[in-house]
Amino acid sequence: MSSIRNTAKKFVPSVRLRKYLKSFADLCLIHSAPLRHSRSLKRIKGKAVIKVAFFVVNGAIWKLDDVFRMMMDDKRFDPVIIVCPYISYNGEMMKIWMNDAYNLFTGKQYPVLMALNTNTERWLDVKNEIRPDIIFFTTSYQLTREDYYIRNFPDHLTCYVPYAFMTPNTYDEQFNQFFHNAVWRAFYETPIHKEIAVKYARNRGRNVRVTGYPGCDPFLDKSHKPADIWKKSAAGVKRVIWAPHHLMKEGLKTSNFLNYSGIMLDIAKKYQGKLQFVLKPHPMLKPKLYQYPEWGKKKTDDYFREWEDLPNGQVEEGDYIDLFLTSDALILDCGSFITEYMFTGKPSVFMISNEDVMTGWNEYGEKALSVLYHSRKFEELNFFIESVVIGGKDTMREKRIEFIKEVLMPPGNRSASENIFNGIVGEIWPI
Known part of the structure; x- marks a missing residue:
């Protein structure tokens, strides 16, 4: 991606013209996204095992435990977490964040890879080395290297689950970036969020599915027994x-x-x-x-x-x-x-x-x-x-x-995670 950008600067020196061409290219990608996704979906339907990569820049915003476990337990899926760099930080702080996330997922006994090989300082080529069929993004912001941003995967089935309930009225930022319009499936929290996408997104929310928010699933799980992490205190405090x-x-x-x-x-x-x-x-x-x-x-x-x-x-x-x-x-x-x-x-x-x-x-x-x-x-x-x-x-x-x-409450009397998982299964293997 960086080489393409440098070439563009060489042959199109005008900043204004480059912005115009980029905007036009984005529009073309958005309009062609359904066709490309349809082709990608058709291509993977014949596969025995679907490779799924989950891109994560910060373990604190990870909300997909149940979805990931469902895929681990289903022989039709081969999920892996890719810990990507948070590039707003300098080299050392970036590595600390990546290590923290990596340790979080290894502690859960999930298959996980670091995008950075700290021995060789080489970055993982996900497209060619992992060859995922489906990619989950946990944030819509451009917080990581271009190698791990949605623009680098136009022909993949890409999914997005917001890392939090979207509450601000920054509609373009939250619902109408290139990302929101180019992703294959956006799994949103409530019908209200779907209505906002229909109103403000360039693609009119055609890729949105209302599933509920998986980050809230643990609160609805009556079998979950929470650990008491508070300091000991007297009764009634x-x-x-x-x-x-x-x-x-x-x-x-x-x-x-x-x-x-x-x-x-x-x-x-x-x-x-x-x-x-x-x-x-x-x-x-x-x-x-x-x-x-x-x-x-x-x-x-x-x-x-x-x-x-x-x-x-x-x-x-x-x-x-x-x-x-x-x-x-x-x-x-x-x-x-x-x-x-x-x-x-x-x-x-x-x-x-x-x-x-x-x-x-x-x-x-x-x-x-x-x-x-x-x-x-x-x-x-x-x-x-x-x-x-x-x-x-x-x-x-x-x-x-x-x-x-x-x-x-998530629709269908199911958890949000179940709705997301079942939605993907239904797309690949419709009944």
């Missing part, structure tokens, strides 16, 4: 999660972290013996704090260590399913956890850092946020802690339950 976002200075500045970092520590100290706290930061929060001059690595590490040293506090940066299930309440300012935590049946309060935040939701986000508690100032946050968490006066509970039943 309520458990509260604080999940700050990373957008502190960018975009709508949704994160309250810079204003509340000290306040939340004080709250945790104040309620020792009554409340237990977990700091669950967004994966991008700590790296950004490292880069801020007023924070830096030492201050950031000291701050996180102070949480760990509290008798009623700790930091959790990994998987959060069991953390959510064993908690009593959530304090948040990020869109992705709004829905996932709702499935626990527990109350949550959304911290509004500024009024611009309330203008940034799509149709789904507005509906979901309407059944949560809100706080715009410390007094409202304190009311949530005192009245809802400690006092148990959860007046929004029935509204949340109704929202789950009417909007969130």
Whole structure:
């Protein structure tokens, strides 16, 4: 891909003309995508085993455990995870992230490959060395090398499952990138998200299938027994999660972290013996704090260590399913956890850092946020802690339950993962 780009620069020196030609080429690829996908589907139908590659840039956004296990258990599929680089980081940090993801999947005993051979510094040629029939993408953003982006696989059956519930009203970014229009199947969360795609995507959402969100499947699994990862405490002590976002200075500045970092520590100290706290930061929060001059690595590490040293506090940066299930309440300012935590049946309060935040939701986000508690100032946050968490006066509970039943439950009385898996099986081997 880079050689093609360099050649284009040589023969088409005008930046404006190159952008026009790229836009025209993208349009052609989008319009021809159904035909190419149809040919690819026809080609693999005669195969005894279907090779499926799952591209992952960060283990924290992995939501496809059940889909992957279903494929591992089905002899017709040969799934493998490819850990791709997150190129926004420098070489060393990039390798740390890749190693963390690799270790996550080896711990689950999944077949997994690193895209980078650290001994030879050579990048994996997925198209020719793995030769996948189907590729799953876990993010629509161009966060990795071009070798592992959808443009490099126009003749493959490509699938997309969002890494979180899409709540912002950045419609082009969330529903109408080249990626969304070129992917073979986009497995979306709710009928509302499908309607948004029909309205805003260039291809009018023709590749969208509503399956429910696989990240919420564990909350609906009655047989799941969550591990208790909280520090030991006396009986009756309520458990509260604080999940700050990373957008502190960018975009709508949704994160309250810079204003509340000290306040939340004080709250945790104040309620020792009554409340237990977990700091669950967004994966991008700590790296950004490292880069801020007023924070830096030492201050950031000291701050996180102070949480760990509290008798009623700790930091959790990994998987959060069991953390959510064993908690009593959530304090948040990020869109992705709004829905996932709702499935626990527990109350949550959304911290509004500024009024611009309330203008940034799509149709789904507005509906979901309407059944949560809100706080715009410390007094409202304190009311949530005192009245809802400690006092148990959860007046929004029935509204949340109704929202789950009417909007969130996966279709077909099956899990979202089952819907995704069955959808692919039905395409390849229709009954």
